[in-house]
Amino acid sequence: MSVSTPLQQDEASTSSPILVRRQSRFPRIPFVGWVLIFGASAFFFPRLYTWNWWGFAPQQAILPLVQLIMFGMGLTLTTDDFARVLKRPDAVILGTIAQYSIMPFLAWFYVSLFGLEGEVAAGLILIGCCPGGVSSNVICYLARANVPLSVTFSVSTTLVAPLATPLFFKLLVGKEIHLNVPEMMLSILTMILVPVVLGLIVNQTLGRHVKRIMSILPTIAMFSICIIIAITIALARDDLMSVGLLLFAAAACHNASGYVLGYVTAYLGGMNPRDCRTVAIEVGLQNGGMATGLALHVLNSPRMALGSAVFGPWSAVTSSLLASYWNRTTKPDEQTTETELS
Numbered sequence: 001m002s003v004s005t006p007l008q009q010d011e012a013s014t015s016s017p018i019l020v021r022r023q024s025r026f027p028r029i030p031f032v033g034w035v036l037i038f039g040a041s042a043f044f045f046p047r048l049y050t051w052n053w054w055g056f057a058p059q060q061a062i063l064p065l066v067q068l069i070m071f072g073m074g075l076t077l078t079t080d081d082f083a084r085v086l087k088r089p090d091a092v093i094l095g096t097i098a099q100y101s102i103m104p105f106l107a108w109f110y111v112s113l114f115g116l117e118g119e120v121a122a123g124l125i126l127i128g129c130c131p132g133g134v135s136s137n138v139i140c141y142l143a144r145a146n147v148p149l150s151v152t153f154s155v156s157t158t159l160v161a162p163l164a165t166p167l168f169f170k171l172l173v174g175k176e177i178h179l180n181v182p183e184m185m186l187s188i189l190t191m192i193l194v195p196v197v198l199g200l201i202v203n204q205t206l207g208r209h210v211k212r213i214m215s216i217l218p219t220i221a222m223f224s225i226c227i228i229i230a231i232t233i234a235l236a237r238d239d240l241m242s243v244g245l246l247l248f249a250a251a252a253c254h255n256a257s258g259y260v261l262g263y264v265t266a267y268l269g270g271m272n273p274r275d276c277r278t279v280a281i282e283v284g285l286q287n288g289g290m291a292t293g294l295a296l297h298v299l300n301s302p303r304m305a306l307g308s309a310v311f312g313p314w315s316a317v318t319s320s321l322l323a324s325y326w327n328r329t330t331k332p333d334e335q336t337t338e339t340e341l342s
Contacts, residue, residue: 039229041230043234058227058234069134072221073134073154074203076217077199077200078200094271096157103128106128107254110251116246123303123306124307130288131157131164133315144277144330150281154282159193161188162189165184166185166188187293188294229312240310256318263280
């Protein structure tokens, strides 16, 4: 999708996760296009992503790829991003509560509604219990939403994830799935928080050198996301063929309801339309890479990774379309009159 939007100067100077910095250097194919290409290649040619050479299989790369994405996010953050939480704690708290109340329980509702069971059902609940997706910041930019607020939400929900994700997942899946909560907490710390903190430290200490590689971070992030999606689809291709339509329907409803309830929650909380769009995007998008990593490396279940394999590509398509719609329908004076989180 090609959308031309002038970013406000205060937003442009704001540090933000990797996908906001610059559009991908992939050839002139939108990110959604690359997701579909990788996904299709995995579905029709799964052996491209399921080989095992000398004891190494592609699925072993998922955890390092997620860590690489989160490290890149950390590289674009500064202490100012965390300081924003203190300036508008009410907005950040509302957005964080919305993230971890709306999406987990929506996942449980649609799993029950569509009759999904076992590990497939648990997979959709798992992605519902994860923090917001790493692409939410660029979607907010394209949608003329509040990018600094989006960044702050991303940081806040990520920091809460080691506690919130295992507890909500355990609550909603019950005894159907054996889960070691402390083990999952530790995995989220090493997978998500440690790389982010390391990236932040590197940016604070080697800021001038980090700027030299900023231009390639979006490419690395997008390529990593595409690889994670492809490996996930290839590993569970047969299961996807058997439950694909029901899982797709549940994931599509889950994603759409997240946008709607996120917007409504922000509106009822007294936020302006621009911030409502921000909360809607943050709530509707999920960290599929994290969900995949947990499913494969903590829960040892390719079937459970199906939730993120379906939800991730679909949410990439819907969020791009939503951003395009809001970009076209936002009044020019709306960007200059509404309050930024800065």
